Amino acid sequence: MENISAIKEMYYAVSQGDFPTFLNGMDAAIEWNEAENFPYADRNPYIGPDAVAGGVFARIGADWEYWILSDLEYHETNDSMVIVTGRYNAKNKITGKIINSQFTHIWSLKNGKATKFQQYADTKQVSEAMK
16 A cells, blocks of 8 residues: 555645655656657656656646646555556647546556556547647
């Protein structure tokens, strides 16, 4: 349950706009992968919290009026992995299109820090909203 608590704290931090706490939940050498064909997968893998902040979250902030995660469910698979399912709710700044897209996030943890992240998402819906 410690790993689920660590991941829940990270998601809560994001929901509050507290990115320092979110990034602090990551190992210094985290390997972060966006889903294949997702708009921000072009720089996979992102290595380290700074790469994630600049390569993923700064771009989301630039492209989307809001980006909210909802319907979150947390599942611990073993001693070092947590799966989070939910939905992305967002509005694109340029097109005005709104998405309600399902996702799965797979986290690996060591010593209470996230060491790996893999996203699976409805890439078509997100990409179409950006056109």
